[in-house]
Amino acid sequence: MSVAERRERFTDLLDDHKKIVYKVCNAYCAGREDRDDLAQEIVTQLWRSFGTFDERLRFSTWMYRVALNVAISFSRRERSRARHLAPEGEALLETRTADDMPSPEVLMLHRFIERLEPLERALVLLYLDGYGYREIAGVLGISETNVGTKIGRLKQSIRREFNAPETA
Secondary structure: OOHHHHHHHHHHHHHHOHHHHHHHHHHHOOOHHHHHHHHHHHHHHHHHHHHHOOOOOOHHHHHHHHHHHHHHHHHHHHHHHHOOOOOOOOOOOOOOOHHHOOOHHHHHHHHHHHOOOHHHHHHHHHHHOOOOHHHHHHHHOOOHHHHHHHHHHHHHHHHHHHOOOOOO
16 A cells, blocks of 8 residues: 555544544543644554554554553643643633533533543543443453443442432
């Protein structure tokens, strides 16, 4: 495959699955500039790694793996940097307008997800996106049993957080 064909194939796949990049960026970054920076880092790493993509596998699963690895590294780096910029929880400028504010329930869920450790945050993203335990395990490099256990614990935490009744 020529470089031009490879670039075109990559661009087509990226365009078909760009929502994954948006979801990951929104889960790991609060501000628009950080989301934009993270998106660029993800796309750059996807392109650099595209030569290792095995066409027999689902592109979306591979893309999630790369995007989450980049996001977790970005998040750690930014968290360290942010400690030196402004006191935690203190916003100098609101980035959302009244028109694009999510519902109170969605805001509560976002706040819950923001408090999770990077691995748990990735797990929730994949789970909410409809990935099965086997795929989640493959993306995150943990066992299916571990995925099930972590999801069960996260569901319990969500129920406690939102005072929802226990269900099966």
